Amino acid sequence: MQTFPKRSNYACAACGTVQDVLATVKASGKTGPMAAYAVQGYAPKRDEARKPYNGRFFAPFDEKLARQYDAASAEWEARKDADLRDYWPRSAVPYGFMTGIANGDIREGHGFTHWWTMFNPRQLLVHAQLLKAIVEVGNYDWTVREYVLGAFQQYLRNQCLFSFWNPQRDTPEPMFSNNNYHPKSTVVENCVFPALGRGNWASSVEGILEGRDWAIDPWEAVSAEALRRKDNALAGEISGKSEKVFPGDPVGDVTVFQGSSTDLARIEAGSLDLVITDPPFGGLLHYSELADFFYVWLRLALKGKYPEYFSADYTPKSLEAVANKAREPEDPDGFYQRLLTQCWREAHRILKPGGILAFTFHHSEDEPWVAVLESLFDAGFYLEATYPIRSDETKGEGEFGSKTIEYDIIHVCRKRTEEPKPVSWGRMRREVMADVRQLQAMLENHAKEGLPAADLQVIRRGKALEYFSRHYGKVYVDEGRTISVKDALVGINQLIEDGSTKGEEAPPPHCEPMTRLFLRTFGRKGELPRDQVQKFLRGTTATPDDFVERGWVYEKSKVYYRTPPLTVAQGWVGKHRRRLTSDLDQALVLIGACFDGSGINASDTLKNENFKPHVALKPLLEWLYRNGPDQATRNAASRAVSIYNAWAASQAVKPTQGSLFEEYEL
Structure with a gap:
């Protein structure tokens, strides 16, 4: 018999009422309750004995471990407003796209109302002590402390309530493995100074030390493939896919500015x-909102040193070029x-x-x-x-x-x-x-x-x-x-x-791009389900509405139907032919006029002095004759081709100025 509630719900221990977890969290105004249930360790003797899992093991989170956690929580409560009061962020999480829209509202929906709520008490105790030590311990030069701050910000993302266990890789993953504030259900916490493991202080320091070594003696990676093309014998001595090459040009002095690239007044015109x-590209990443996670901690150490950059509670956002x-x-x-x-x-x-x-x-x-x-x-x-x-x-x-x-x-x-x-x-x-x-x-x-x-x-x-x-601004789909x-x-x-695309005749190459997209989408079909059209257009700038607005399709019961050419032709009756410029509109008007009983004379459009045939008109008529969605359309397109050819043959050759479209002329 099933004794557990449905997914994302829980049963009240007192009355048995099943309630939604997030609804309860939102009502409480706090983060959801968490409880540890397992620890992972490493036993060298098990590894030496070649036991399964390479010496690693899981064990229950027992009473001893719980007492350790409770002791850390009590210590944090005692010290957070005492010697550690200046070393943890108290500011609220502001409303933004990443905090209020992209993942729901993490403040109201998940209780992450302040930056400190993204850490448990033991993590806050550790982080505040580390930050205090970086600022106060010893007589180190300030540049050295800034290097260590670089490691500290890496440690932050590895030790928070957004760090999680990845069962596919069987390892911890840091926050921003995917760049968002999506709350995690498998939160993981690492030790601070162990010799093994991912996300501890030692691993956070590694990248900083490697960066310093690189600045002193830089290297570039040369691929074995590229080397093989120049010196096959030398490439044979390389075992991997690439080799480090040291050019011997250490990084010189550089100047770093913080500001908006919309105003570089400090740099002289024509000087670089x-x-x-x-x-940034569109709304793909909202860097300033993600950076706030680090900034609110780093500013505690840097606002006195760089008040012009770190006095504000949050990173500057008003001139960030993102959607x-x-x-x-x-x-x-x-x-x-x-x-x-x-x-x-x-x-x-x-x-x-x-x-x-x-x-x-x-x-x-x-x-x-x-x-x-x-x-x-x-x-x-x-x-x-x-x-x-x-x-x-x-x-x-x-x-x-x-x-x-x-x-x-x-x-x-x-x-x-x-x-x-x-x-x-x-x-x-x-x-x-x-x-x-x-x-x-x-x-x-x-x-x-x-x-x-x-x-x-x-x-x-x-x-x-x-x-x-x-040729920007001068690429023509038709004259003018x-x-x-x-x-x-x-x-x-x-x-x-x-x-x-195989087995299908592509639309004429010199059609307008939107016309080609429409014909490639529908092919010889007269109708397509809405989801299929949306799937085909995914990843392009076009939407089904682009086709609807042009009058090429209409939607009914989640299906897009091609507008019959006769309907298109009838819609142009009495309208000025100077506005009939689209290649597909021209083709549909002529084909519609050639339907039996249309009552519309196709030649009248061709002979109208205000009508200028598109360079792709004839190829389009011929393509629709072979690929129209039904026999009636194909028959009408055949008549339209004949009428167009007769009209084109009757046109006297006139001396004209050279045209971009001479290769497509009548």
């Missing part, structure tokens, strides 16, 4: 050769793009005429690309080159929700010094494809099993954007009509998919 940055729905609820994306553009403009101002701006980008979604690219190009930059490099981190659907993109893209930008040259979208598309194929072949030559789809997508996008940026960054990204996605 190189700007390198890894900026934050908590701080800018009306238009977070617009706010982000405005600040990012100003950052790029300041970089443009301080760079020399031949200077370089370099940044990395690895976001797998389209929306952040639109904002980043528009702001970059509007600030006066173009992409000189893009370099795919193998990433050391995971950036896709990986461990703890991280992203598994194997390649990052390094973007190298220069200041635009002349007006961009006009080019047709179709011509640019073919040039991009030729370059992408060459690049892909080179990369696949060094990947035994081929590149993952996500990596190919990132690399192809980077190469396509090189071309687009050089330029393509936006959003539509260009949709078109670039089509480049990616053209090589992967």
Whole structure:
């Protein structure tokens, strides 16, 4: 017989009432109660005897261990407002995207109302004593104390109520293994100074010492693969995938400033050769809100030394270039793009005429690309080159929700010094494809099993954007009509998919990007379930609403139906033909007029002096003749092709100025 309540619920010991855990926690205004149930240890003799689990073992959390914890709690209560009063944060957790929206409201929903509530009493006792010792013990130089503070902030994320046990890896994991404030159900706590284990003080210090050693004698990793191409015999002496090379150039003096990149007034205009940055992308990471976890502790030691930077209770946020729905609820994306553009403009101002701006980008979604690219190009930059490099981190659907993109893209930008040259979208598309194929072949030559789809997508996008940026504002889908960054990204996605779709005829290559996306989504189908359309469009800038607003589909009972061409044609009756500019709209109007009994003369549209046929109109009519969603549409498209050909043949050849679209002319 089942004697336990359902998931996330508990039964009251007094009356047996089953209640939701979070509802009770919220009503209490405190964090949920926690209780230890096991400890993990290591026995060298068991290891020597080759017992299972390599000498490690689990044991119950017994009365002796409970008394130790209670003693630490009592000591904390006695000292927190005495000798340790200046060494633990008392400020409240502020409302923000990460604390109030992304994971629910961790303050009201989980009781994490103040930063100290993210630690148990024993952890607070340890952290406060460590911080006090770092500041007060001995006669050490202040720079040495700051080094130790670097280890302290690493220790904080390993010893808190957001540190958790990872059963897949059988090890503790620190806070921000995934960058959020998501409460954990398998909280784990480590010893402070053991010789073994992960997340203790010794392991937190290791990275600081290694960083100092590197600054004195830097090294770079040279891959065995790269070495093999230059010296195969030398590469044979390397056992691993790479080897450390010491160039002998120690890190010199540097100056660090804290401030907003929207205002670099302290740097003279045209004075720098190189700007390198890894900026935030959209709402992917809210750095200042995550940094508060460390800042509220570090400021206790640093506010007296650097009052201009550490006097405030929290990190500065007003000029953070992120799309934050908590701080800018009306238009977070617009706010982000405005600040990012100003950052790029300041970089443009301080760079020399031949200077370089370099940044990395690895976001797998389209929306952040639109904002980043528009702001970059509007600030006066173009992409000189893009370099795919193998990433050391995971950036896709990986461990703890991280992203598994194997390649990052390094973007190298220069200041635009002349007006961009006009080019047709179709011509640019073919040039991009030729370059992408060459690049892909080179990369696949060094990947035994081929590149993952996500990596190919990132690399192809980077190469396509090189071309687009050089002609930004002058890439035409038709005479007098330029393509936006959003539509260009949709078109670039089509480049990616053209090589992967088999057994289907791709839409004409010089169609407008949104048209190609629509035709690739529906193919020869007249209807698609809503979830299938949403799945197909995921990862692009487009949504089903883009198709609905254009009048190409309508939704009924969670299904999207293609608008019949006859309905489209009837909707254009009496409207000015100068506004009929979209390639697909033109094709649907002509096909709709060719349905039996339509009462609409297709030739009237073609002969209208205000009508200018799109360069993709004829190929679209021919494609729909072969790939229309039903026989009636295909028959009407066949008639439309004949009428168009007859009209085109009747047009007298007129002397015209050279056109970007001559290759597509009648």
